[in-house]
Amino acid sequence: NAGVTQTPKFQVLKTGQSMTLQCAQDMNHEYMSWYRQDPGMGLRLIHYSVGAGITDQGEVPNGYNVSRSTTEDFPLRLLSAAPSQTSVYFCASSYVRVSYPHEQFFGPGTRLTVL
Amino acid sequence: AQSVAQPEDQVNVAEGNPLTVKCTYSVSGNPYLFWYVQYPNRGLQFLLKYITGDNLVKGSYGFEAEFNKSQTSFHLKKPSALVSDSALYFCAVRDGNYGQNFVFGPGTRLSVLP
Numbered sequence: 341n342a343g344v345t346q347t348p349k350f351q352v353l354k355t356g357q358s359m360t361l362q363c364a365q366d367m368n369h370e371y372m373s374w375y376r377q378d379p380g381m382g383l384r385l386i387h388y389s390v391g392a393g394i395t396d397q398g399e400v401p402n403g404y405n406v407s408r409s410t411t412e413d414f415p416l417r418l419l420s421a422a423p424s425q426t427s428v429y430f431c432a433s434s435y436v437r438v439s440y441p442h443e444q445f446f447g448p449g450t451r452l453t454v455l
Numbered sequence: 456a457q458s459v460a461q462p463e464d465q466v467n468v469a470e471g472n473p474l475t476v477k478c479t480y481s482v483s484g485n486p487y488l489f490w491y492v493q494y495p496n497r498g499l500q501f502l503l504k505y506i507t508g509d510n511l512v513k514g515s516y517g518f519e520a521e522f523n524k525s526q527t528s529f530h531l532k533k534p535s536a537l538v539s540d541s542a543l544y545f546c547a548v549r550d551g552n553y554g555q556n557f558v559f560g561p562g563t564r565l566s567v568l569p
Contacts, residue, residue, distance in 0.1 A: 344498075371555050380464070382545060382559040383499075390555060398556065430498060434555070441487035441506060441549050444557060446498035 341366050344447035346431050352453045353421040361416040361450050363431030370436040372414040373398070373444070374406065376427040383430065389414055390436055421454045428452070457482045457550045459560035467566045468536045476531040476563045478546030487549040488529040489557065490520055494542045505529060516540070536567045 347362045365372065373388040385398030389408040403425060405417040414433075418425060428451050432444040458481045468474045480486055487506055491499040503514025510522045520531045529546060546560040 373556070375559075380561055382459075382561040384559075385556055388556060432499075436555055441504070443489060443501040443504055445501070446491075448498045449496075 343367065344431055344433055344445050346429075346447035346450050348450060349448065350451050352455065353418075354455050355422060357421050358417070358419050359421065361418075361429055361431075361452075363414045363416065363447060364412050365414075365431075365433040365445070366412065367433065367445065368411060369433035369445070370411070371444075372408065372431065372433045374404070374414070374416045375430045375432065376400065376425075377430060377449075378427050386416065386429075418452075423454045426452060426454045457548055457558040459546050459548050459558055461544075461546055461560040461563045463563050464561075465564045465566065467568060470538055470567050470569050471535050474533050474536040474540070474565065474567070476544050476546075476565060478529045478531065478560060479527050480529060480546070480548040481527060482548055482550040484550045486527075486529075488520075488522065489547040489549070490514065490518070490529075490531050491545045491547065491559075492542050493545065493562075499545060502531070536565075538567045538569050541565055541567045 344365045370391050374386040375383040384400045387406040389395045395406050428449050430449050431447040434444040435442040460479045489504045490502040493499050505512050505522045513519045543562050545562050547557040
């Protein structure tokens, strides 16, 4: 299994440009999520999904869109990039069981710089 | 609301000495607690978790963590530190009564000195 994969690894954008960060998992996990990591702030949840066709906002959703058309893929879209979106982005996935908290598996990350 | 605190930004320990990385949490329901490790330019790797039962949880690479309900803590420990343990460590909590999402602490950088 490849686990959780993310592309690209690095990206530089100019303010106002748009782009999509790709995330895929091959573990048939229902739950997928996007986090951003900033120094001293840990990981903050941007958006998440508990299954195909279902998405919801996390702690810091402004400026980002997501969709979940398949179980495997969960792309993150930046519609109009801003310097405040310079960060490292991680995708994660896990099984969903009501009475058992499965750990999340993380991708390698995408380092995004917005100039 | 759920929250996690890691009171130390940095922990330094000599190789061979025991290490402790501290974590305290706040949830309204039953806590599910996790530790992750991040090596430079890598994603997060799962170390261990507490769900219920034994307060001492054993995980990967010789790490263990002690759950203390009265102190709302979940400190990560290892009896003998290795230089290769140097990394960024994150504590996370999921509230058992509040969906699937995790809340992560700010991270603690562990440096093991040879």
